[in-house]
Amino acid sequence: MHQLSSQDAQFLYMETAHNLAHVTSISVYDPHTVPGGGVVRFKDILAHVERRLAANPLLTRRLLRLPLELDYPYWIEDEFFDLEYHVTHGRLPEPGDWRQFCIHMARYHSRSLDMRRPPWEMYVVEGLDHVDGLPAGCYAIATKIHHAAGDGASLTRFFASLSDIDPQGTPAIPLQPVEPGSDPMPAFGTLARRALLNNLRSPLRLGNALLRTVPGLLETAREAARGKEGSSPRPRYPVPHTRFNVAVSPHKVFDARVVPLADLQAARVLVPGATVNDVILAVCSDALRRYLQRHDELPEDSLVAWVPINARARAGADADGGAAGNRISAMTAPIFTNEADTVERLRRISQSTRRSKEARAGIPARLMTDLTQHVPAATQVLASRLVLQTGLAARLCNVFISNVPGPQIPLYMNGACAVRNFGLAPLADGMGLFIATPSYNGRVSFNVISTREIAPDIDVLMVCFDEALDAMREALQTAPESGKRTTAARRVKTPAKRRKTPARARKTTPARRRATRKRVSPDGQPD
Template sequence: MQQLSAQDAQFLYLETGNNLTHVMGVNIFDPSTAPKGKVRFKDIIAHVESRLDCSPVFRRRLLRLPFDFDHPYWVEDEFFDIEHHMFHGRLPDPGDWRQFCIHLSRHFSRPMDMNRPLWDMYVIEGLGRIKGLPKGAYAIATRVHHAAIDGASAMHFFSALTDKNAKGTPAIDLAPARSAPATAPSALTVLNRALASNLQSPVKMASTLLRFSPAIWSAVRHSMGPGAERSSKVPQTRFNRPVSPHKVFDAAIFSLADLKQIKAKVEGATINDVVLAISAGALRKYLQHHGELPEAPLVAIAPINARTSHGEAETPGNRLSAMSVALPTYAENALERLRLIRDTTSHTKAAKSGISARLMTDLSKHVPAATLAGVARLVAGGRFTSRFCNLFISNVPGPQKPLYMNGARMVHTFALAPLADGMGLFIATPSYNGEMSFNIISDREMLPDIEFLRQCLEESCAELLEAE
């Protein structure tokens, strides 16, 4: 019986009816390398089944306490059935890229089954008509709830499913996950523990009721320290309003070689800086086109991995921190924007914290579970986020060699991440085998012309490539 950490539980408390907190990885496969050039749905089920022991995420479900009295526990799902987690479908007509983006957006916008282990896979066939994809191409859209996994351990989860060649040699060492068998604890045990945990914390049990009270505000403000004043400088944009349940998705793919070429143009710049610079350039173009470019720089929160070593990635769960970066959207010159970003991030990393990082760690240390739940919901409610930043940009490095599943070669990888009220734009940039996809996740009403923002990303990258 393992209890969720405050940070993992946070993603449950953050979840509202409109903004779900699962992530979705989308991998495209080319079956031409598979035996007989074909992969059936049941082959995929059998393959996943053979890897179930590699991650505890597959078989454990949440045990949530009455009133969220204390953080939930992970328990083995006594009714585990792999087929409950696997869906099978075909892209409807006309089967083009736009249709695919719509199909993924819809799937992503729907809630997961929170009563079972927090993952599911949707095999989407019939992608052969999408420009640039091989005949017979299919996608596997894998959803995992953020409470179960963070960016880095998601990488481990996905890697455990893949092979390094068409013959089926696992991509990584498949040591079974070390986790004690977790049977469901009795209600009494759990309530006693929760009671103890609430009593030991500085705020008393009664604080559970404070969740719905504005009084919690002052405590939160205090925990944020003097940095809170900075918030007034974050400009308001179309992305910083309440977010609807209807998400939209589109993506552009860039070669890592191009990104490295851009990086080399500014001394001391990192790939992460290039990602931020491409995003800054695209946002400038997009907002300028709509006559909405603010004078002040847009502020991005970039989640950073706070794990101490690489080995830790094998233990699922969240070790996330985040930094807040001013994007020089006001600057006209592309290389100048990259230089300004390099200056900012090297400074921020030295300080080793941003507003958001401090908020996260302070709260999870000193506030008991039930109160934290309330604060997380306030944050998710958008009263905080829009005052601290305009968008999320996440950059999770992925494997740089070709991967396979069922003998089919993985040709591209995409990722969708959750939004929150007041923060209606997420740019996720996973990399794979020499390329990086820039995935735009937003709200249908905020970004009705999402393909135009994708085009702005492409132009922004091209501009940096040409700049001297």
């Protein structure tokens, strides 16, 4: 009998009609790799998923919640499981281009899961015949799964278990079948006893976890008091109010751009010590800066990003890294949208994220997640509702930016090769912009998720991403190989919010406006 952790349950307790806590992963497949020139039919996909059910107990388990939330929910076998209820089939409306695909996926992501059944769905979409950059005949599989079932790392492994490493059907990872019926419906008396014991033990376990944090807390306090030798204490950054920090509606919007991973890796030379994640944050910062400037809404203070951290153990990955459920922590970091210079922005982001990670080193991410494991369920429910009602998210950050590294080899399903991967993540009141950047097979996709009210011109926002990526490439071409800047490159401060911004930064030229109305492919090329 598997019980949800407090972190898993939090995604249940914070879900509302507008704040849906599921993720949608999209894989686009090219059937031209099917052996013998075969055709992949819907029944073939159904049969493939059915063969992998034994290795994925998540697919056949539903949630059992206790009355009054006396304890955290349990995963139990769905006695009425029906695969064909969870896997459906459709076709992209004409003209079947990238814009139609984004609209279709945004609507699919906006619909809630049926929580009376195993919390996942799979939607097979055909008709991607006019998406620039994709071969004719491609189809997509959009898999929607509740965040209570796992974080980015565990869901990556989940999707890998459904994939193959070659067209012949060799599983991408070793499959470990689970005995059916391993999570039957428990008796009410058993649930009541466990709830009573868990609530009695919670204060003791919480106290024990707090004692384990004392050394880290003391060290962090010492470093904050004296500062590290040769460095200044990490400054605190205010969170400015932006159009992204409002209540969200149920009407989601989605768009994406795909770039070679090698381009982002090459940009690290601009700032010694910079990581790919720093480069991704810098690109997102530049794009948001340009977008807010177009609306004359760029604040003087930098936007602050919420960046998740994988809290799974590096050692013993088999034991922890592949476990279901959530094992995540997070850090907040300024992304310096008030810095106009591309390379200087990357340098400041790299320094800031390094300081954030060093500040968290005194209190390990796994230890911080351990603290939340021992909070009673009823307390977690009240805390989650308080967060939603007070709009706490808007005071913590402006944007959620998540980088989930994926497999860097081609994966297959039914012999068809996955040629693109996209991802849509949940929003929350006060945090109406999510930028997911999963990588796969040498490419990184910048996936933007928001609402119609917050980003009614998401096509303009994607043009800003195009310009930000171009600016990073230009900086790489002009910078010396050593990564040092020339003396001519100086920091340019952002004009005040109420000041008149340059015409090119504030709005698009007529040629650019015409370009934004064209269909644009995920690779950034006009259709």
